[in-house]
Amino acid sequence: GAVVSQHPSRVICKSGTSVKIECRSLDFQATTMFWYRQFPKQSLMLMATSNEGSKATYEQGVEKDKFLINHASLTLSTLTVTSAHPEDSSFYICSASQGANTGELFFGEGSRLTVL
Amino acid sequence: AQKVTQAQTEISVVEKEDVTLDCVYETRDTTYYLFWYKQPPSGELVFLIRRNSFDEQNEISGRYSWNFQKSTSSFNFTITASQVVDSAVYFCALSEGTNQAGTALIFGKGTTLSVSS
Numbered sequence: 001g002a003v004v005s006q007h008p009s010r011v012i013c014k015s016g017t018s019v020k021i022e023c024r025s026l027d028f029q030a031t032t033m034f035w036y037r038q039f040p041k042q043s044l045m046l047m048a049t050s051n052e053g054s055k056a057t058y059e060q061g062v063e064k065d066k067f068l069i070n071h072a073s074l075t076l077s078t079l080t081v082t083s084a085h086p087e088d089s090s091f092y093i094c095s096a097s098q099g100a101n102t103g104e105l106f107f108g109e110g111s112r113l114t115v116l
Numbered sequence: 117a118q119k120v121t122q123a124q125t126e127i128s129v130v131e132k133e134d135v136t137l138d139c140v141y142e143t144r145d146t147t148y149y150l151f152w153y154k155q156p157p158s159g160e161l162v163f164l165i166r167r168n169s170f171d172e173q174n175e176i177s178g179r180y181s182w183n184f185q186k187s188t189s190s191f192n193f194t195i196t197a198s199q200v201v202d203s204a205v206y207f208c209a210l211s212e213g214t215n216q217a218g219t220a221l222i223f224g225k226g227t228t229l230s231v232s233s
Contacts, residue, residue, distance in 0.1 A: 034220045034221075041228075042225070042226075043207065043223045043224065043225045043226050044207070044221075044223045045223075046220045046221075046222070049220060091159055093159075093161065095220075095221070097219075104166065105211070105220075105221060107153075107160075107161045107163075109159075109160045110159045110160055110161075112159065
């Protein structure tokens with residue numbers, strides 16, 4: 001199957017700094033990418049949908065100025081957590097769609113963010 | 117609105133027991149997809165199965181089997197002869213398949229399966 005890679009897999013940062021997480025589709029063009037957040041022992045919650053070349057669509061309750069999403073190419077989407085605080089510590093997972101309306105999504109390995 | 121319910125929060129079994137994880141979904145679409153994922157402690161989601169709404173055939177893959185019942189909006193997952201390596205969190209998910217650009221998955225809350233030796 002198709003491969004989606006996330007980087008970094010783990011990041012620890014100080015409160016107030018910004019952190020960028022990359023999501024790459026390695027062997028296909030991803031017209032749409034999705035970003036999820038997972039708190040410990042909880043489910044994956046959709047944060048936003050990004051389409052290449054356009055602004056991301058954020059789910060209700062997700063601060064777009066806090067979580068900046070850029071989908072500049074068909075193989076790369078980035079999530080930047082700005083001015084991170086301890087409550088932003090979480091597991092962030094991206095997924096990518098080829099847009100073939102097959103319901104098929106490919107997930108990255110996830111990125112664990114710890115804000116001190 | 118779409119919704120996925122996994123009523124079982126945690127299940128504990130002893131090795132070699134069979135275990136069924138329940139999943140009930142809600143959607144207004146006639147075209148949709150159902151998924152099961154396994155999430156081991158490492159966090160990575162492991163894809164197990166995808167089923168579209170027009171295919172109600174049950175599926176078996178080794179020790180895994182899935183029972184899709186549209187009449188009860190359920191997509192249950194059974195592990196036969198469970199093993200310690202099956203210990204993980206299992207998520208059932210749903211996507212509505214009408215968006216050409218791809219549709220996000222909506223996940224259930226997950227069921228934590230613990231298999232002891």
